[in-house]
Amino acid sequence: MPSPSPHTFGRALCAMVTPFTDVGALDGDGAQKLAAHLVDGGCDGLVLSGTTGESPTTTDREKTELIRAVADAVGDRATVLAGVGSADTRHTVELARAAERAGADGLLVVTPYYSRPPQHAVEAHFRRVADAVGVPLMVYDIPGRTGTRIEPDTMLRLADHPRITAVKDCAYDLLGSTKVISRTGLAYYSGCEELNLPLYAVGGAGFVSTVANVAAPRLRAVLDAYDAGETAEAARLNQRTLALTELMMASGLPGTVTAKALLAALGLPAGPVREPLQPADRETVDGLLEAYAALTQALSATAPAKGLSGSWRPGGVRPDPNGRP
Numbered sequence: 080m081p082s083p084s085p086h087t088f089g090r091a092l093c094a095m096v097t098p099f100t101d102v103g104a105l106d107g108d109g110a111q112k113l114a115a116h117l118v119d120g121g122c123d124g125l126v127l128s129g130t131t132g133e134s135p136t137t138t139d140r141e142k143t144e145l146i147r148a149v150a151d152a153v154g155d156r157a158t159v160l161a162g163v164g165s166a167d168t169r170h171t172v173e174l175a176r177a178a179e180r181a182g183a184d185g186l187l188v189v190t191p192y193y194s195r196p197p198q199h200a201v202e203a204h205f206r207r208v209a210d211a212v213g214v215p216l217m218v219y220d221i222p223g224r225t226g227t228r229i230e231p232d233t234m235l236r237l238a239d240h241p242r243i244t245a246v247k248d249c250a251y252d253l254l255g256s257t258k259v260i261s262r263t264g265l266a267y268y269s270g271c272e273e274l275n276l277p278l279y280a281v282g283g284a285g286f287v288s289t290v291a292n293v294a295a296p297r298l299r300a301v302l303d304a305y306d307a308g309e310t311a312e313a314a315r316l317n318q319r320t321l322a323l324t325e326l327m328m329a330s331g332l333p334g335t336v337t338a339k340a341l342l343a344a345l346g347l348p349a350g351p352v353r354e355p356l357q358p359a360d361r362e363t364v365d366g367l368l369e370a371y372a373a374l375t376q377a378l379s380a381t382a383p384a385k386g387l388s389g390s391w392r393p394g395g396v397r398p399d400p401n402g403r404p
Contacts, residue, residue, distance in 0.1 A: 087215060087244045087266045088158045088185055089123020090285030091299040094131040094270075096292055096338050097145060099350035105141045109348030111152035113292075116347060118157045121299045122291060125149060126187055126247075128162035130224070131289045131335050136353040139174060143181045150182035160217060164189030168204050172211045185215045187247060187287075192225035198233045209242040216242055217287075221249035221270065231255040238263035247287050248278060257281045272324045276301055276317045280310075289334035290324050293341050297374055319377055323370040332359060341367045 095117065098109035114125055127149060128134040128142045137145070142161065150159050161178035163186050165171045175186050188208050190201055209216050218237065222228040228250060229237075237243045238259070248256050249270040256278060260267050266284035269275045275286045279302060291298055297320055304313035327337040335352060340359035342349035344367070352358060359367075 088160060090302055091122050091291065091295060092124040092126055092268065092285060092287040093117050093122045093291035093295055094126045094129045094287050094289045096335060096342065096349055097132040097137060098348040101350065103351060103353060105144060106348060106350055107144060107148040109350065110145055110148050113348045114149045114152045117295055118153050120295045122157060122295050124158035124160060126160045126162065126287050129187055131338060132162060133335055133353055134162050139177065143177050146178055146181040146183050158184040160185045160187050162187040164219060166191050166193050168207055171208055175208050175212050179212045179214050183214060185217060186212065187217050187219055189219040189221065190225040190227050190229055195226045198230055201227060201229060202233050202236060205237055205243060206240060209240050215244040217245035217247055218243060219247040231258050234259045235262060238265050253277060272328060276313060279305060289338050290327050292338040293345065293371060294320065294323060294374060319374060323374050326367055326370050337367060340364050341371060344368055
C-alpha cells in the first residue's frame with residue numbers, strides 16, 4: 080500500500096475570486112490585497128482562474144497578469160495554482176506554459192468540456208499538458224460541469240505521471256475516490272465543501288474551497304481538530320459551517336456570485352461579476368451576512384480562528400477593506 084497522499088499544495092486552499100474594478104477591469108491591486116488577506120487567514124494555497132475565478136470570461140492576458148500579481152503578493156507564504164483548463168488541448172498547453180512562466184507553483188487542469196471525450200482521450204489530454212510543463216498538476220474532476228467523469232481506473236493510470244500529483248474532487252463518488260487514494264500517492268482535495276471532512280477522513284489532503292474566500296479559518300479549524308484526534312469536535316465545527324455553505328453553494332446562485340457579494344459586504348476586494356453572471360440581490364446579501372455573523376460568533380467564543388479577530392454584525396461598522404472581517 081502506498082504512503083498517505085502528500086500534501087503537495089498544503090491543506091487549506093481557496094478557490095479565489097478574481098477581483099474586478101467598478102468598470103469591470105481586472106483589479107490587480109485588489110487581487111493582491113485579497114490574496115494577502117486569505118493567506119493571513121490560514122490559506123496554504125490559492126487557486127486562481129478556476130470556476131470561482133470566472134475563468135470563462137477572463138482573457139489569457141488577464142490570467143497571466145493575475146498570476147504575477149498574486150505570486151508577488153504572497154511570495155513563498157502560500158502556493159499559487161493557476162487554472163488553465165479549456166476544451167482545447169492545444170490552448171490548454173499554451174495556458175499552462177504561460178502560467179508556469181508567470182510564476183505559478185502548480186496548475187489546475189479541468190477535464191475537457193462539452194465535447195465529452197472518451198476516457199483514453201481524457202487521459203491523453205492530461206498527459207499532454209503534464210509533458211509540456213515542469214510544475215505539478217492538479218487534475219479537476221467535475222463531471223456535473225464538464226459532462227465527462229475521470230473514471231477511477233483512468234485516475235490510477237494518470238497517477239504514474241511524475242507531474243500529475245493531485246486531484247480536485249467534485250465527482251461525488253467517495254468510494255471511487257477512496258479506491259484511488261488507497262492505491263496511489265495522489266493528493267485528493269475536496270472541491271465540494273460538504274465533503275471536506277468526509278474526504279479528509281478517508282485520506283484526503285484537504286480542500287479547494289469557494290467558501291474559503293470568506294471563512295477560510297473556520298474551514299481550516301475542522302481539519303486542525305481532526306488532525307489533533309478530536310474527531311467529535313471536527314464534526315461539530317464542520318456542522319457549524321453548513322448554514323453558510325448552503326447559502327453560498329446550494330441556493331441556486333453560482334458560488335462566484337455569493338462569494339463576491341459577501342466579500343464586498345465585508346469591505347474586501349471583489350468587484351462585480353462579469354456577464355452572463357448577475358449580482359446577488361439585497362435579500363441574498365443580507366442572508367449571507369446573517370449566516371456569516373452566526374458562524375463567526377458561534378465559533379469565536381470556543382475556538383478563535385487564525386486570522387479573524389472578530390466578526391461583522393449587520394447594522395454595525397463594516398471592517399476596513401484592507402483588514403480582516
